[in-house]
Amino acid sequence: MKVIPNISVDCVVFGYSGTDVDVLLIKQKKTSQDAEAQYALPGNLVRTEENLDQAASRALKDLTTLEGIYLKQFHTFGDPDRVTNPKDRAWLTAVREFPDERVITVAYYSLVSVDDYVPHAAAFAEESEWVSLKNVPPLAFDHDKILHEAVETLRTELVTKNIGFELLPKKFTLSQLQQLHEIILAKKFDKRNFRKSMKKMSQIIPLDEKQQGVDHKPAQLFQFDPKKVDS
Amino acid sequence: MKVIPNISVDCVVFGYSGTDVDVLLIKQKKTSQDAEAQYALPGNLVRTEENLDQAASRALKDLTTLEGIYLKQFHTFGDPDRVTNPKDRAWLTAVREFPDERVITVAYYSLVSVDDYVPHAAAFAEESEWVSLKNVPPLAFDHDKILHEAVETLRTELVTKNIGFELLPKKFTLSQLQQLHEIILAKKFDKRNFRKSMKKMSQIIPLDEKQQGVDHKPAQLFQFDPKKVDS
DNA sequence: TCAAAAGTGTTGCATCTACACCCATGG
DNA sequence: CCATGGGTGTAGATGCAACACTTTTGA
Numbered sequence: 042m043k044v045i046p047n048i049s050v051d052c053v054v055f056g057y058s059g060t061d062v063d064v065l066l067i068k069q070k071k072t073s074q075d076a077e078a079q080y081a082l083p084g085n086l087v088r089t090e091e092n093l094d095q096a097a098s099r100a101l102k103d104l105t106t107l108e109g110i111y112l113k114q115f116h117t118f119g120d121p122d123r124v125t126n127p128k129d130r131a132w133l134t135a136v137r138e139f140p141d142e143r144v145i146t147v148a149y150y151s152l153v154s155v156d157d158y159v160p161h162a163a164a165f166a167e168e169s170e171w172v173s174l175k176n177v178p179p180l181a182f183d184h185d186k187i188l189h190e191a192v193e194t195l196r197t198e199l200v201t202k203n204i205g206f207e208l209l210p211k212k213f214t215l216s217q218l219q220q221l222h223e224i225i226l227a228k229k230f231d232k233r234n235f236r237k238s239m240k241k242m243s244q245i246i247p248l249d250e251k252q253q254g255v256d257h258k259p260a261q262l263f264q265f266d267p268k269k270v271d272s
Numbered sequence: 273m274k275v276i277p278n279i280s281v282d283c284v285v286f287g288y289s290g291t292d293v294d295v296l297l298i299k300q301k302k303t304s305q306d307a308e309a310q311y312a313l314p315g316n317l318v319r320t321e322e323n324l325d326q327a328a329s330r331a332l333k334d335l336t337t338l339e340g341i342y343l344k345q346f347h348t349f350g351d352p353d354r355v356t357n358p359k360d361r362a363w364l365t366a367v368r369e370f371p372d373e374r375v376i377t378v379a380y381y382s383l384v385s386v387d388d389y390v391p392h393a394a395a396f397a398e399e400s401e402w403v404s405l406k407n408v409p410p411l412a413f414d415h416d417k418i419l420h421e422a423v424e425t426l427r428t429e430l431v432t433k434n435i436g437f438e439l440l441p442k443k444f445t446l447s448q449l450q451q452l453h454e455i456i457l458a459k460k461f462d463k464r465n466f467r468k469s470m471k472k473m474s475q476i477i478p479l480d481e482k483q484q485g486v487d488h489k490p491a492q493l494f495q496f497d498p499k500k501v502d503s
Numbered sequence: 504t505c506a507a508a509a510g511t512g513t514t515g516c517a518t519c520t521a522c523a524c525c526c527a528t529g530g
Numbered sequence: 531c532c533a534t535g536g537g538t539g540t541a542g543a544t545g546c547a548a549c550a551c552t553t554t555t556g557a
Contacts, residue, residue, distance in 0.1 A: 047276055048350070048376055089374060093350035115347040117378050119279070119324035138540040143320060145279055145378075147348050201432065216536075233538070234520065258527040447509075464511070465547065488507040489554035 044086040046139040049146040050097040051084030051184065052112060056155035057208035057221055061173040063155055067166035067246040069181065070201075070203065072135035078167060079132065081181035084146060085164075086137075097149040103170040104268035105160040111207075112149040115120035115194045116187075119145035132181065150191045152207035162184065177244050199225055203242065204254050214252060214260035215239060275317040277370040280377040281328040282315030282341060282415065284422035285336075287386035288439035290450055292404040294386055295419065297438050298397035300412065303366035309398060310363065312412035313419065315377060316395075328380040336400040337390040342438075342440075343380040346425045347418075352377035354414045363412070367396050371410065381422045383438035429458055437496035445483060445491035446470060 054065040066080045085100040087093065090182065102108040124144050126135065133140035155171050162169040172178075174192070180183065199205050199222065209217055221236045239245055244266050252259035285296040316331040318324065324345065333339040355375050356363065364371035384400055393400040403409075405423065410416065426460045430436050430453065440448055448467045470476055475497050485492035 045374060047279065087350070087376075090352055091375065092352060093348065114348065117324065117345065119318070121321055121323060138414065143276060145318075145324065147350065147376075195418055214536085231521070232536090233522085236537080238519090252536095254529095255535080256529045258536045260530095260536055365523080395530080445509085462548070463509090464549085469546090483509095488555045489509045489556095491509055 043089045043198065045089060046086065046142045047144045049084055050087060050093060050100055050142050051082045051146050051148050051187055052097055052101045053082055053148065053150040053188055054101065054110065055152050055191075055195060055208065056148065056158065056171050058155045058171070059217070061175065062173035062208075062224055063173050064177065065105060065107070065160055066170060066172050066177070066180070067162065068166050068168040069132050070099060070149060070167040072131045079128065080172075082184045083166070083169070086144075091130040093147050095145070103164045104162070104166045106163055107153075107158050107160055110151050110153055110158070112151045114147060114149050116190055117145060117147045118183055120183065124267055126182070128182050148187050148191065150194060150200045152195070152204060154177050154208055154210045156210055178182070206245075212248060212250065212262040214262060216260060218263075273305055276320060277317065277358060278375045279318045279372045280315055280375050281318060281324060281331055282313045282379050282418055283328055283332045284313055284379065284381040284419055285332065285338065285341065286381065286383050286422075286426060286439065287389065288383075289386045289402070290448070291413075292406065293439075294402035294404050295337060295408065296338070296391055297401060297403050297408070297411070298393065299399040300363050301396050301398045303362045310359065310412040311403075311409050312443050313415045314397070314400070324378050326331045328378070330391050334395045335393070337394055337398045338384075338389050338391055341382050341389075343382045345378060345380050346423055347412060348365055348376060348378045353415065357413070360412050377418070379418050379422065381425060383426070383435060385441045387441055426478055427457060437476075443479060443481065443493040443495055445493060447491060449494075
């Protein structure tokens with residue numbers, strides 16, 4: 042359980058609620074009565090026996106109980122002063138064995154459906170919750186910057202690699218998929234054209250099933266099959 | 273000049289010679305008479321006062337004398353056993369203060385024209401040279417893996433971001449640019465179509481100048497202007 | 504005058520965009 | 531029967547792939 046004192050991982054987990062894109066944040070435990078509790082991305086120091094991907098999964102699980110999520114490394118942040126801001130001192134001295142060490146962090150991001158994952162705070166997290174990207178409070182360390190880069194990465198990967206299914210429930214409607222794209226990319230798509238282009242991707246397989254409990258014409262459900270790769 | 277014992281940077285510098293894509297390698301200094309000298313990517317531990325980008329530039333300059341090159345971070349490698357292979361022990365114990373530390377490395381890549389940069393060995397490099405990607409010897413540590421990932425990154429960025437001008441001299445012909453694409457992507461392009469698509473990129477500006485000293489019809493020269501961004 | 508690479512347009516086909524109405528369901 | 535979102539086709543414009551011959555230069 043020995044850690045490397047100057048290498049950490051941080052996870053930017055995006056979730057989609059149906060109307061908003063959320064990010065999973067933790068609230069750091071207060072280090073004293075009058076200390077100001079800060080929000081942060083879930084992350085922690087890397088242990089000596091684990092690789093970086095494992096560290097990211099483990100840290101995320103420890104802090105939020107979320108597991109089984111595919112995390113993708115996207116950038117490493119290593120400014121010498123990224124953990125020296127006074128606002129972060131109290132927390133560092135309270136929880137870290139070597140609070141003055143310079144720390145570089147390897148950042149990961151992931152996409153999930155908020156319905157599928159209910160986070161529970163654990164370890165040094167006081168809370169663990171989905172926060173809309175529109176209402177993200179100032180974050181600890183350089184996590185604002187990390188989050189910003191993650192959003193940029195999300196946008197480019199959404200268009201180039203057509204990820205985005207990940208953000209939806211296993212069974213989804215094409216309108217949900219379209220709304221998701223519109224929210225992330227902040228632009229409108231033509232319904233017919235959008236459906237045409239999605240339908241010709243072999244990975245999106247139509248189910249013999251319809252939406253239930255809606256007060257309008259129920260939509261057909263689709264499923265994403267990652268095994269099918271476009272040729 | 274204090275270093276962080278478990279964080280390094282490595283640089284994959286691609287060069288284009290006109291017929292081949294090369295990579296810049298160093299040969300590690302022999303640690304004893306009978307030791308086997310190994311090839312490696314230029315890289316070194318990060319110092320406490322520098323950020324990662326600075327560390328990459330500085331390490332590259334120290335080992336090869338190349339400087340003023342734009343290096344782009346592309347991945348961080350951190351397997352626990354990436355520096356524990358017996359083949360690397362002798363060298364580590366000879367040059368590192370803490371040879372048993374686990375080291376993660378932040379990898380960078382870059383593109384230059386081989387004509388513009390003549391490397392000279394320095395520091396712990398015995399040699400520093402351009403090696404064709406076709407003839408890369410086995411490398412130290414996990415540098416084979418790093419190089420392989422860098423090549424993959426180069427291919428995707430070449431098509432998505434139309435980098436590649438970087439590999440050519442400041443003034444280049446369209447045929448040179450085409451040949452470069454063909455070599456990196458290992459496929460042929462139609463001359464007319466290739467020229468059409470390049471010419472409609474505003475960043476490629478035609479010069480009032482022609483090739484000299486060739487024994488055939490001299491080609492028009494072009495230049496890349498990074499300031500012009502496609503709208 | 505020959506060799507070697509530079510340079511240049513058009514046509515068919517596939518893909519993308521723009522656009523408007525009827526349908527099924529629950530309340 | 532009304533409100534709500536689901537679902538569908540076509541025509542015009544644009545972009546991409548295929549294709550062959552003439553030009554300029556140095557040797």
